[in-house]
Amino acid sequence: MKNLSKVFLYAGCISILAHCTPATKPEPGSPEHRAQITEAVDDDGLANADANQGDWLTNGKNYREDRFSALNQISKTTVDNLGLAWSINLGTTRGIEATPLVVDGIMYVSGPWSVVYAIDVRKGEILWIFDPEVPGGYAEKACCDVVNRGVALYKGHVYVGSLDGRLIAINAATGELAWEVLTVDQEKAYTITGAPRVVKGKVIIGNGGADYGVRGYVTAYDALTGELAWRFYTVPGNPADGFESTAMEEAAKTWTGEWWKFGGGGTAWDAMAYDPELNLVYIGVGNGSPWNRDIRSPEGGDNLYLSSIVALDADHGGLKWHYQTTPGETWDYTATQQIILADLEVDGVVRKVLMQAPKNGFFYVIDRTNGEFISGEPYVYVNWAIGIDQATGRPIESEFSRYPEMNAAIAPGPAGGHGWQAMAYNPETGLVYIPARELGFIYGQPADFSFVDDGRTWHTGTQVNPSLKVHKDSLAIGGYGKLIAWDPVNRQEVWSVKHASPWNAGVLATRELVFQGNAAGDLVAYDAQNGKKLWSYALETGIIAPPVTYEVDGIQYLTVAVGWGGVLGLWMKFTESIHPGTIYTFKLGGEAAMPDYPDPPSPELVALDFEASPDQLQHGADLYLRYCSACHGGGDKPSGGIMPDLPYSSGETFEIFHKIVGEGLYLQKGMPNFGDRLAEQDITDIKNYIGSIARKLRDADP
Numbered sequence: 088m089k090n091l092s093k094v095f096l097y098a099g100c101i102s103i104l105a106h107c108t109p110a111t112k113p114e115p116g117s118p119e120h121r122a123q124i125t126e127a128v129d130d131d132g133l134a135n136a137d138a139n140q141g142d143w144l145t146n147g148k149n150y151r152e153d154r155f156s157a158l159n160q161i162s163k164t165t166v167d168n169l170g171l172a173w174s175i176n177l178g179t180t181r182g183i184e185a186t187p188l189v190v191d192g193i194m195y196v197s198g199p200w201s202v203v204y205a206i207d208v209r210k211g212e213i214l215w216i217f218d219p220e221v222p223g224g225y226a227e228k229a230c231c232d233v234v235n236r237g238v239a240l241y242k243g244h245v246y247v248g249s250l251d252g253r254l255i256a257i258n259a260a261t262g263e264l265a266w267e268v269l270t271v272d273q274e275k276a277y278t279i280t281g282a283p284r285v286v287k288g289k290v291i292i293g294n295g296g297a298d299y300g301v302r303g304y305v306t307a308y309d310a311l312t313g314e315l316a317w318r319f320y321t322v323p324g325n326p327a328d329g330f331e332s333t334a335m336e337e338a339a340k341t342w343t344g345e346w347w348k349f350g351g352g353g354t355a356w357d358a359m360a361y362d363p364e365l366n367l368v369y370i371g372v373g374n375g376s377p378w379n380r381d382i383r384s385p386e387g388g389d390n391l392y393l394s395s396i397v398a399l400d401a402d403h404g405g406l407k408w409h410y411q412t413t414p415g416e417t418w419d420y421t422a423t424q425q426i427i428l429a430d431l432e433v434d435g436v437v438r439k440v441l442m443q444a445p446k447n448g449f450f451y452v453i454d455r456t457n458g459e460f461i462s463g464e465p466y467v468y469v470n471w472a473i474g475i476d477q478a479t480g481r482p483i484e485s486e487f488s489r490y491p492e493m494n495a496a497i498a499p500g501p502a503g504g505h506g507w508q509a510m511a512y513n514p515e516t517g518l519v520y521i522p523a524r525e526l527g528f529i530y531g532q533p534a535d536f537s538f539v540d541d542g543r544t545w546h547t548g549t550q551v552n553p554s555l556k557v558h559k560d561s562l563a564i565g566g567y568g569k570l571i572a573w574d575p576v577n578r579q580e581v582w583s584v585k586h587a588s589p590w591n592a593g594v595l596a597t598r599e600l601v602f603q604g605n606a607a608g609d610l611v612a613y614d615a616q617n618g619k620k621l622w623s624y625a626l627e628t629g630i631i632a633p634p635v636t637y638e639v640d641g642i643q644y645l646t647v648a649v650g651w652g653g654v655l656g657l658w659m660k661f662t663e664s665i666h667p668g669t670i671y672t673f674k675l676g677g678e679a680a681m682p683d684y685p686d687p688p689s690p691e692l693v694a695l696d697f698e699a700s701p702d703q704l705q706h707g708a709d710l711y712l713r714y715c716s717a718c719h720g721g722g723d724k725p726s727g728g729i730m731p732d733l734p735y736s737s738g739e740t741f742e743i744f745h746k747i748v749g750e751g752l753y754l755q756k757g758m759p760n761f762g763d764r765l766a767e768q769d770i771t772d773i774k775n776y777i778g779s780i781a782r783k784l785r786d787a788d789p
């Protein structure tokens with residue numbers, strides 16, 4: 088119908104030439120154009136996103152979430168000629184993890200603090216900015232930086248989940264608020280960092296916060312009105328309150344003790360995919376709260392649906408099936424990592440599968456019609472389990488894996504073999520490209536554990552206990568990154584590239600190339616077949632977000648949003664300096680220059696005059712470790728991520744130290760107010776401890 092009416096309009100134009108205004112073709116970039124092209128993003132448009140390779144309409148590019156583009160102007164033979172078309176300095180200072188969406192040359196991308204930008208690709212200019220004005224105090228509830236992984240588009244709206252737990256619909260043409268709903272209890276430590284997805288007229292949004300003690304769920308809202316359609320809890324609440332569904336009643340049988348007091352966890356903070364034929368939405372579910380099952384569910388149990396993939400009916404959110412990757416999870420092994428749908432020939436039969444490389448280090452191929460386990464093979468070094476039982480689909484755990492009465496070096500660690508950084512699947516090479524890492528962790532049973540239910544205290548329930556022996560495994564610790572090309576049918580690595588840092592960017596696959604940015608600040612194109620580096624561009628700041636590609640007026644572009652940060656980026660960096668958040672867009676023959684960012688002043692250690700007893704300094708060190716190190720890095724080593732490295736802060740800063748730490752002077756910048764938790768003397772002890780570190784560092788290197 089739509090096309091037909093267009094034809095009639097044109098016909099009308101021709102017959103009454105004199106009065107003909109080009110109503111069907113507004114000026115590209117104009118509000119009319121923005122309205123027209125985004126109104127056209129409807130259920131059909133999303134279900135057939137790949138029919139138009141020029142656009143990038145949803146987070147994973149299509150409902151299969153494969154992040155594969157068939158565009159091939161930028162190819163193995165031409166990539167040499169890829170250059171910068173334009174860049175836009177966003178002026179932000181925190182991590183950027185977002186996948187930009189693009190429709191007919193209009194880009195929608197989110198930055199730190201859930202701010203949304205509309206950009207005209209043809210001109211390289213910002214059209215509008217929507218700032219949801221998230222209160223700075225929410226930074227403290229965000230374990231892993233004030234990031235946002237992207238927006239959704241539907242019928243003239245742009246949707247973003249804000250860090251403080253709102254789902255916001257913005258008019259895509261004007262940047263004005265259309266509606267917003269609160270999706271969480273703001274007294275608790277919920278945050279939203281994941282991208283919404285739109286399925287059959289409903290926007291689906293999850294949340295994060297499992298490490299602080301919350302109960303996870305996903306909610307679907309009517310995309311046009313914001314009315315709540317359905318909610319699926321991922322873990323059961325207190326049975327005394329009754330169960331929301333049979334799924335919760337079943338799940339409760341796999342929990343013990345009084346888990347609900349700790350929230351239980353299972354937040355669904357990133358992965359979603361949708362199969363329109365099966366009408367199933369697939370959700371990746373997160374870790375337990377706290378991580379340590381011995382605390383959360385002391386008599387054991389699988390603790391459904393932690394670390395699971397759940398398949399929900401798109402219309403009412405009912406559970407169709409689940410597959411749990413890590414029964415009785417106790418290591419922060421989320422299954423929130425990206426889910427990709429594909430049809431693969433396995434043992435001579437074409438199967439409808441989904442694929443996931445969750446944190447636990449196994450690459451899974453699951454039958455997406457019924458949740459049946461097909462295969463699970465380690466894609467990085469794994470020692471918590473020796474494999475997956477083919478008959479039951481359950482892991483075979485190592486005897487030390489639950490760190491009973493010992494500290495144990497376990498691989499992967501809480502950062503996972505693979506995190507939120509998106510992988511990509513090229514159906515032509517048959518390979519999945521995984522931005523992986525080798526990075527273990529030493530887990531242990533804490534000497535004591537207390538749960539602080541203040542909505543902002545991080546609880547893992549695991550801690551090295553000096554009075555217990557250590558189970559060593561020299562291979563487990565690792566500490567580097569890897570781009571792995573994985574064959575999901577033959578269950579093996581085909582090629583891989585090693586990165587110096589464990590914290591790199593998500594991936595884009597095109598027919599012949601794989602693009603990935605890295606911590607060293609380089610955006611790199613690899614040969615999809617063999618991993619040979621074909622092109623690289625120095626963006627000078629560590630890259631974590633995945634690139635996208637699209638076509639406007641016959642030109643293929645490649646865009647990556649760069650802003651160093653995320654959990655490891657808070658206190659680590661691998662480049663000389665960290666530039667402000669910047670959108671970089673490339674095309675063949677692009678000749679734009681890199682933006683001219685001034686070098687930061689060279690850091691100077693502060694010289695503080697103070698007197699403090701060894702006990703006071705030790706007290707300051709303990710408090711620093713407990714309250715400050717998660718953001719500012721380990722006390723006695725320079726950190727140097729996006730957070731200020733406090734021994735290098737200025738003398739003036741130390742003059743207002745009490746105001747910053749105890750009165751919330753920098754709250755709006757994301758620096759918490761510790762006034763209700765730390766006494767004046769505590770703050771003085773922390774300050775003097777930092778002064779003593781500066782002194783030590785200066786003595787070591789005068």
Ligand code: HEC
Pocket residue numbers: 180226227710711714715716717718719730731733735736737740744747748753756757758759761773
């Ligand atoms: C949730 C993360 C977070 C935690 C936890 C945190 N800070 Fe901060 N801190 C910040 C941010 C963000 C800034 C502001 C950065 C900027 O200037 O943009 C900051 C700034 C500061 C500054 C000013 C530094 C400068 O050079 O301007 C001081 C001092 C400081 N923090 C001390 C502390 C102390 C002491 C603790 C522990 C009691 C602490 N912070 C815990 C995030 C945090």
